[in-house]
Amino acid sequence: MALLIKTAAELVDPALEARWTTRRVARETETLRAILRAFVERPDPIVVEEFIRAFPGQASADTRAALTRLDEDDLIQIRDGRVDLAYPFSATPTSFVVQLPGRGDRYVCCAIDALGVAPMLGQSVRIRSRCHHCGEPLELSADPFGPGPGTEGVMVWAGKRWDGEQRAWTST
Amino acid sequence: MRVWWEADPTMEGAGTPVSEAFKLGERVFGGLLKAQKP
Numbered sequence: 001m002a003l004l005i006k007t008a009a010e011l012v013d014p015a016l017e018a019r020w021t022t023r024r025v026a027r028e029t030e031t032l033r034a035i036l037r038a039f040v041e042r043p044d045p046i047v048v049e050e051f052i053r054a055f056p057g058q059a060s061a062d063t064r065a066a067l068t069r070l071d072e073d074d075l076i077q078i079r080d081g082r083v084d085l086a087y088p089f090s091a092t093p094t095s096f097v098v099q100l101p102g103r104g105d106r107y108v109c110c111a112i113d114a115l116g117v118a119p120m121l122g123q124s125v126r127i128r129s130r131c132h133h134c135g136e137p138l139e140l141s142a143d144p145f146g147p148g149p150g151t152e153g154v155m156v157w158a159g160k161r162w163d164g165e166q167r168a169w170t171s172t
Numbered sequence: 173m174r175v176w177w178e179a180d181p182t183m184e185g186a187g188t189p190v191s192e193a194f195k196l197g198e199r200v201f202g203g204l205l206k207a208q209k210p
Contacts, residue, residue: 001181003173003174003177003187004185004187005186005188005189006186006187006188006192007188007192008188008192008195008196008199010186011186011188011192011196012196012199033204033205036205037205040205087200087201088197088201111193112193112196112197112200113197113200113201114197115190115193115194115196115197115198116196116198116200116201116202117197119197119198119201119202119203120202120203120204120206121206122203122205122206133173133175133176142194144202146194147190147191147194151190151191154189154190155173155187155189155190156188156189156190156192157177157185157186157187158185158187158188158193158196159183159185160184
């Protein structure tokens, strides 16, 4: 068996596509965007009760139910009353760090999530990780239109599972 | 990546250039918060 090298089109997983299509059309979209904006503003977990109070125009039960649905759909993770993960962001340390201009570092869930931040925000970012093979630090830039110069030799490993499992990348 | 993978060829998955991985990230997250102010 040989190492497979695939294009993005070959890697698209119908289940993943369905999940993110659902995300975009779900009635919770504004709730999810508010969570993502909170992670952009600061790296800390979001306290659910504080988040609910920040939506004065919406019944707290509705906001709570929206959060529960997002958690059940694996779009966020709520633990101990806090949102500690909202793809692409993670409040707990991971192997992938994205430096947001003017806002500092944020942990993200995997290499593909890291590369998705620039097009998500419409801003250039810096990404740091380590080669999964040799441990050598990797740093690259990405803007909303693609990865920056000097990334030609960088490869990303996409594991068979796509639902939040980390993906490695290497420089070899 | 090939050397890394050959150490455990039972790993299921595939490698992809970072430019292709970017396309996946863009597909998943592109434009979600584009109105975010810097």
